[in-house]
Amino acid sequence: MSNQDPAARRSTLRTEALRVADDVLFPTAAGVDRTGVVPPSHWRALADAGLYGIAAPVEAGGPGLEFGEVTEILEVLVSGCLSTAFTWLQHHGVVISLSRTPNRSLRDELLEPTVTGRLRAGVAYAGVVPTPPRMTATRTDDGWVFTGHAPFVSGWGTVDLLQISARDTETDDVIAAILPTAELPTAVRASPVELTAAAATSTVSLQVDGLPVPDARVVSRVSIDEFFANQNVGVRLNGTLPFGLVRRCTALLDVAGRAPAARRLRERADEARMALDSAMDDATALLAARADAARLALEAVAALVAARGGEALLHGSDAERLFREASFILVAASRPELKDLLVRRFAGEPDSR
Missing domain, CATH: 2.40.110.10 (Butyryl-CoA Dehydrogenase, subunit A, domain 2)
Incomplete structure (x- = not known):
């Protein structure tokens, strides 16, 4: 894949992400949830598709993706299997650290194998x-x-x-x-x-x-000030989790014959995603947009549960698993400010801003 021209390589990575999510991750997501184990074949599939290095710059052997292209791939893989994607998501922070470090010997030792996925x-x-x-x-x-x-x-x-x-x-x-x-x-x-x-x-x-x-x-x-100033990128990357859940819920709503509901949820996701992206330079606005996205994910799962009816009460069904995963997304990578925003939203209170 690295021999392709940059535009073709970016297109291939997106195609590969969709293939891995729909053909590898989602068909086994219920089994992963039931056993509590991600099979080694998932990690190999991600590495073979070149998806461990998506955050690396070109000079570090990466594809040089735009930030929006990275977040789209993250969303796609979350829609396949949350456990696999959330674990894999952490990897990219290390790739970014290695690509920027002044510690040249550490960079030379670890960057290439992390970009290729030989080291996770x-x-x-x-x-x-x-x-x-x-x-x-x-x-x-x-x-x-x-x-x-x-x-x-x-x-x-x-x-x-x-x-x-x-x-x-x-x-x-x-x-x-x-x-x-x-x-x-x-x-x-x-x-x-x-x-x-x-x-x-x-x-x-x-x-x-x-x-x-x-x-x-x-x-x-x-x-410490620089550390917190750089946290907006991490908040945005973790902000892909709700959209991955919305992607899967809307696909399942389509299958359930609820296309209008799926279409409206996709429209709302587009609006929430735009709010997140436009708030990258404003930590307060970014957390507010992240809270809105998390709430949207919960509402998308609630729509799927309602559409599936009694089936959604069966342990191991897609709707039941996704409903539990929505609670994970409300809490994972949270902050006290984000917790406060979510509590206020669910209680119907105005934001304290």
Whole structure:
């Protein structure tokens, strides 16, 4: 695929995403939900389709996709299988970090295999979001010592690399390091988190007690203000989750003979997507648009449940699974501000802005 001209390569990636979502992921989504395991063939299909490197710039071996092209592919794959796509979604943050890092040796070691999907990556950055932080970094002579708690880390036992972030105890800077999961010492203890939806994400809670992190594994160091300024991109990427659910619900509504309802939900999704994209430079507006998208996903699933009737009450049916997944989307990658917005929307209260 890399030998194609850029326009053809972008078109091929979109086509491949649609094929993988509809022909590989969705037909087995109920089984993944039932067993709580993403089959290795899913990861191979994503890698074979070139979909692990979609966020990488051309100079890093990526396809040079526009941001909207990346988010469309994310939506498409979420529509296939939420567990698979959510785990895979974390990978792209690591690809972006490696493509931008001043740590040339780390970039040379890891960027190419992460772009191709030979190495799969996950992230643990939520420990730096609250104040005081849950994860801290203390400087040593040749690196850092990380200590703290990361409450939700997906892909455990599946990912080869983990990007873990912590706040410097002296400067409050955010230190991010990429570590091979197979080499993590006993200082890192994982406790499974039993989720009611997307359990196959293999999500754990990490307790970190004095984890040595050499400077050679540090991928970035930024001020806390810069860290939060860069979070809009992550909010937008996670904002693809509701639209993926809407895509699948509208497709199933079409099958159920509810084309007008499906058409209106697609129109509303287009409006919500436009609001998200136009708010990329405004964190407050972006979270408001993200809340609207999450609410739309829940309403799309409610429409599907109503259309399917009693069948939707059967454990393992598409509508039942998607309804549980809508609750996951309300909570996953959330923030206190987003929670407040959603509570106000569901309660019929005005936004506190």
